[in-house]
Amino acid sequence: MTLVQNFEIFAPKLIDRKEYFSPGHRACQGCGEVLALRIILKALGDDVVISNATGCMEIISTAYPQTAWEVPYIHVAFENAAAVGSGVEAALKALRRKGRIPDRYVKSVAIAGDGGTADIGLQALSGAMERGHDLMFVCLDNEAYMNTGIQRSSETPFMAATTTSPAGKEIKGQRTGKKNVPEIMVAHGVPYVATACPSYPIDLVNKVKKAKAVKGPSYLHVFSMCPTGWRCASEITIKLGKLVVETGVFPLYEVENGKYRLTMEMPKKLRPVEDYLKHQGRFRHLSDDDIKMVQKKVDYEIKKLMDKVNGLKGWDEK
Amino acid sequence: MGKRIGMEVGIAAAEAVALCNIDVAAVYPITPQSHIAEHMADIIHDGRIDAEFITVESEHSSISACAGASAAGARVYTATSSQGLMLMHEILPIVSAMRLPVVMGNANRAISGPLNIWNDHTDIMPQRDSGWICMFAENGQEVIDMTIQSFKIAEHPDVMLPIVLNIDGFQLTHMIEPLEFPSQAQVNKFLPPRKPFVALHPDNPISMGCFNMPDIFAESMKVKETALRNSKKTIMKIWKEWGKMFGRHYKPVETYKAKGAKTLILTMGSMGETASVAVDEMRKKGASVGLVKMRLWRPLPIEELRATIKGAKTLIVMDRAISFGGAGGPVATDIKSYLYQDMSRPKVVNYIMGLGGRDVAVDDFIAMTEKATKKKEDTFEFYGVRE
Numbered sequence: 001m002t003l004v005q006n007f008e009i010f011a012p013k014l015i016d017r018k019e020y021f022s023p024g025h026r027a028c029q030g031c032g033e034v035l036a037l038r039i040i041l042k043a044l045g046d047d048v049v050i051s052n053a054t055g056c057m058e059i060i061s062t063a064y065p066q067t068a069w070e071v072p073y074i075h076v077a078f079e080n081a082a083a084v085g086s087g088v089e090a091a092l093k094a095l096r097r098k099g100r101i102p103d104r105y106v107k108s109v110a111i112a113g114d115g116g117t118a119d120i121g122l123q124a125l126s127g128a129m130e131r132g133h134d135l136m137f138v139c140l141d142n143e144a145y146m147n148t149g150i151q152r153s154s155e156t157p158f159m160a161a162t163t164t165s166p167a168g169k170e171i172k173g174q175r176t177g178k179k180n181v182p183e184i185m186v187a188h189g190v191p192y193v194a195t196a197c198p199s200y201p202i203d204l205v206n207k208v209k210k211a212k213a214v215k216g217p218s219y220l221h222v223f224s225m226c227p228t229g230w231r232c233a234s235e236i237t238i239k240l241g242k243l244v245v246e247t248g249v250f251p252l253y254e255v256e257n258g259k260y261r262l263t264m265e266m267p268k269k270l271r272p273v274e275d276y277l278k279h280q281g282r283f284r285h286l287s288d289d290d291i292k293m294v295q296k297k298v299d300y301e302i303k304k305l306m307d308k309v310n311g312l313k314g315w316d317e318k
Numbered sequence: 319m320g321k322r323i324g325m326e327v328g329i330a331a332a333e334a335v336a337l338c339n340i341d342v343a344a345v346y347p348i349t350p351q352s353h354i355a356e357h358m359a360d361i362i363h364d365g366r367i368d369a370e371f372i373t374v375e376s377e378h379s380s381i382s383a384c385a386g387a388s389a390a391g392a393r394v395y396t397a398t399s400s401q402g403l404m405l406m407h408e409i410l411p412i413v414s415a416m417r418l419p420v421v422m423g424n425a426n427r428a429i430s431g432p433l434n435i436w437n438d439h440t441d442i443m444p445q446r447d448s449g450w451i452c453m454f455a456e457n458g459q460e461v462i463d464m465t466i467q468s469f470k471i472a473e474h475p476d477v478m479l480p481i482v483l484n485i486d487g488f489q490l491t492h493m494i495e496p497l498e499f500p501s502q503a504q505v506n507k508f509l510p511p512r513k514p515f516v517a518l519h520p521d522n523p524i525s526m527g528c529f530n531m532p533d534i535f536a537e538s539m540k541v542k543e544t545a546l547r548n549s550k551k552t553i554m555k556i557w558k559e560w561g562k563m564f565g566r567h568y569k570p571v572e573t574y575k576a577k578g579a580k581t582l583i584l585t586m587g588s589m590g591e592t593a594s595v596a597v598d599e600m601r602k603k604g605a606s607v608g609l610v611k612m613r614l615w616r617p618l619p620i621e622e623l624r625a626t627i628k629g630a631k632t633l634i635v636m637d638r639a640i641s642f643g644g645a646g647g648p649v650a651t652d653i654k655s656y657l658y659q660d661m662s663r664p665k666v667v668n669y670i671m672g673l674g675g676r677d678v679a680v681d682d683f684i685a686m687t688e689k690a691t692k693k694k695e696d697t698f699e700f701y702g703v704r705e
Contacts, residue, residue, distance in 0.1 A: 049518045049520070059529060064530050064534055076386070076527055084382050084385055084389075087344060087390070090370035090372050090392070091341060091389075092390055094341040095390070101517075124375070127375030131372065
């Protein structure tokens with residue numbers, strides 16, 4: 001049996017064959033973000049309303065009069081996807097209760113990039129999560145403002161070069177690390193928080209399904225490879241997504257009611273970060289000493305996470 | 319006439335919203351809108367109406383949540399004021415471009431800086447070009463009536479535009495007035511539940527808020543302009559229907575002793591009440607003075623205004639905002655630009671007054687009118703400012 005035949009038999013059991021995001025959109029070659037989006041929509045199914053922030057996914061999919069969205073979709077502005085999504089959720093709830101729409105559950109899902117989540121959208125996100133809306137929020141994190149031309153965000157990794165954190169003579173790229181939005185969401189008491197990556201599609205699907213099943217707020221932080229913004233070859237997208245997990249730079253985990261759990265077992269010995277960095281032009285300027293600094297930072301973050309995984313009990317555990 | 323009860327106007331605004339059986343309210347508190355927000359919360363928390371109450375973390379989110387809820391087919395309400403309205407500014411033209419019916423009460427208050435919480439119209443004027451229907455209420459009864467009318471207008475298939483109802487902060491929101499409420503049955507008859515043209519639902523998946531390339535953007539702007547301009551017809555039709563049902567009649571331009579008057583005073587909002595007393599005083603002394611009250615600010619009812627001011631020698635426009643470094647107050651500037659083409663037009667004198675809660679009393683209207691009639695040229699000036 002060929003590989004393709006194998007896929008034909010087994011894949012439909014794992015993932016919906018139906019496409020909810022039409023081909024023919026304008027995403028760059030090798031875009032990891034649109035791949036993530038395609039998988040997420042497959043996992044969500046029909047009964048959703050999407051509120052999307054301004055950004056790459058909005059701009060590649062909705063040039064009037066065309067749309068790539070096969071599910072109900074609204075885009076209002078950059079910083080307010082969570083607020084729009086909370087309005088959608090409130091309306092669906094009230095209208096269903098009053099018998100003005102069919103009596104079945106429809107999930108409100110807000111989708112934003114890292115800027116629309118961690119920077120300009122953080123206030124609206126915090127508000128929506130604190131209020132406890134039945135809202136699933138997805139951050140598609142490609143680690144900079146790619147849509148406007150690769151400017152740094154608070155999700156740009158340490159030392160990465162962007163157009164506003166260039167590799168200068170004095171300052172070598174981004175001076176800070178990634179803002180830990182999943183942790184901020186846990187601090188809000190969000191019952192389901194997870195990180196994911198489209199290079200691990202089944203893991204992503206499972207997490208989307210879990211997040212959707214929560215009758216309340218849930219948050220998914222999805223690593224989204226961006227060959228254009230990261231200055232790398234478009235055919236290594238999937239490989240990069242694997243390397244970022246294997247090096248521990250972006251660990252895959254979920255937090256259910258405060259209980260941290262790795263969903264991709266951390267190998268005893270992680271690959272060195274260099275394996276991940278070396279493929280990308282945004283890290284081209286890094287010296288051996290710089291790479292050591294990045295490694296140190298990654299080790300520190302891994303330790304912090306493992307302490308939580310091993311030490312923290314869930315909110316409902318005794 | 320039904321039974322009149324004494325009630326604060328802000329509370330009455332919330333009661334009027336309750337009569338409209340809204341589905342979603344998203345409100346962030348700000349002085350002097352706060353009584354509306356608080357009373358909306360009371361109504362919904364007591365279960366008097368079946369609605370979702372979203373206590374948002376900012377006005378930017380209140381208008382965004384309203385956009386989402388309206389797009390999903392709900393009847394939505396929000397209220398704000400001043401800085402809150404300024405924070406909404408980014409989203410306002412998106413709501414109108416997406417043709418989302420939203421009704422907003424705005425308790426007019428000065429914008430910073432310096433910080434000032436009192437009444438003028440500097441908050442609504444920067445929103446003038448947002449594509450919203452913009453109205454002014456003069457008293458509490460109008461606040462009740464116009465709030466209910468607004469839902470019907472905004473949701474009408476020939477309109478589908480958001481509406482902001484301006485309610486002068488403190489000077490109107492905090493007044494206790496004798497008010498008459500229509501019965502729930504009457505409102506139900508006048509305003510059935512919303513039937514959206516399209517709504518966000520999986521049974522009919524649509525994309526809303528798609529971006530426009532240069533080849534279509536101008537067309538979108540023209541559509542918005544046409545929709546707003548055409549809305550006047552429907553607004554007047556709905557006002558007529560209201561008049562028949564309740565005996566209170568509404569027009570885009572209201573007048574008081576204006577017929578044949580040589581001098582006309584033009585106001586928007588609660589100031590009209592004081593100005594009408596000034597007109598009476600001046601009339602007693604034999605002056606040919608009348609009052610014009612603009613209820614509709616956008617779309618600007620220029621035909622009605624032209625008909626009203628025909629034959630007058632002087633038109634005194636009272637502006638409670640100013641375009642700094644420009645041609646004066648926004649109301650006068652708009653009217654003057656229309657009248658420029660007219661063969662016979664009155665001299666337009668423009669006063670910038672009543673800023674940041676500064677009282678404008680009957681005597682002030684008399685003083686401004688006497689000064690204006692003596693002026694030779696169209697001018698604008700601040701009134702009553704210490705220099």
